[in-house]
Amino acid sequence: TQLLEQSPQFLSIQEGENLTVYCNSSSVFSSLQWYRQEPGEGPVLLVTVVTGGEVKKLKRLTFQFGDARKDSSLHITAAQPGDTGLYLCAGRSNYGGSQGNLIFGKGTKLSVKP
Amino acid sequence: DSGVTQTPKHLITATGQRVTLRCSPRSGDLSVYWYQQSLDQGLQFLIQYYNGEERAKGNILERFSAQQFPDLHSELNLSSLELGDSALYFCASSVILGTSYNEQFFGPGTRLTVL
Numbered sequence: 418t419q420l421l422e423q424s425p426q427f428l429s430i431q432e433g434e435n436l437t438v439y440c441n442s443s444s445v446f447s448s449l450q451w452y453r454q455e456p457g458e459g460p461v462l463l464v465t466v467v468t469g470g471e472v473k474k475l476k477r478l479t480f481q482f483g484d485a486r487k488d489s490s491l492h493i494t495a496a497q498p499g500d501t502g503l504y505l506c507a508g509r510s511n512y513g514g515s516q517g518n519l520i521f522g523k524g525t526k527l528s529v530k531p
Numbered sequence: 532d533s534g535v536t537q538t539p540k541h542l543i544t545a546t547g548q549r550v551t552l553r554c555s556p557r558s559g560d561l562s563v564y565w566y567q568q569s570l571d572q573g574l575q576f577l578i579q580y581y582n583g584e585e586r587a588k589g590n591i592l593e594r595f596s597a598q599q600f601p602d603l604h605s606e607l608n609l610s611s612l613e614l615g616d617s618a619l620y621f622c623a624s625s626v627i628l629g630t631s632y633n634e635q636f637f638g639p640g641t642r643l644t645v646l
Contacts, residue, residue, distance in 0.1 A: 448633075450634065452637075457639075457640075457642075458639055458640070459533065459535070459621050459623075459637030459638050459639050459640050460574070460621075460637045461533070461637070462634055462635070462636065465634055505574065509633050518564070518576055518579060518587050518589070518633070519564075519576065519633060519635060520576070521573060521574040521575075521576075522573070523573035524573060524574075
């Protein structure tokens with residue numbers, strides 16, 4: 418079974434601080450996505466990474482895919498209250514009846530206080 | 532706005548009852564996915580349809596069923612409801628089955644409360 422472990426589960430920081438959240442697996446994924454979900458809403462796709470070692474930037478957010486394509490990180494620089502939300506990573510399944518479908522981690526709940 | 536719509540937004544019902552959740556995918560998307568999100572289990576994949584046909588099943592209970600209609604909208608039917616079925620149910624859509632990335636666009640969800 419492919420699993421994605423996200424850490425930390427919860428993170429509470431002050432506005433302006435930097436932070437990194439992690440998404441780890443013992444399995445290789447062909448691609449990995451990051452979503453942000455705000456309370457009462459559906460997840461919104463932020464980025465897809467597909468190549469080992471790939472780094473993508475989205476304003477103050479930097480996403481990295483591990484060289485072996487088993488892990489990923491999300492770094493936020495100078496966090497703002499608007500970054501508050503649940504950050505989910507999702508990998509494309511390679512096995513069985515769910516091949517091609519997304520496996521989600523349980524998420525990191527980020528709170529940025531003004 | 533992702534372009535995926537779901538109705539109703541909230542649903543409160545009693546144990547043993549049956550409900551139907553509805554989803555309309557983004558224009559042009561052929562694949563529809565259903566997910567259940569609860570506090571302790573995270574986002575769990577239930578089932579996928581592509582152009583009217585079931586393509587993959589995840590952790591979907593036998594009491595649950597889904598279908599996708601010719602106009603591509605989808606319905607998720609939940610029957611013999613139990614307290615533990617209380618959760619957020621999301622629908623997502625994507626363009627083409629088998630793309631490398633399977634980027635999915637989520638609707639706003641239906642919050643189901645079973646009393």
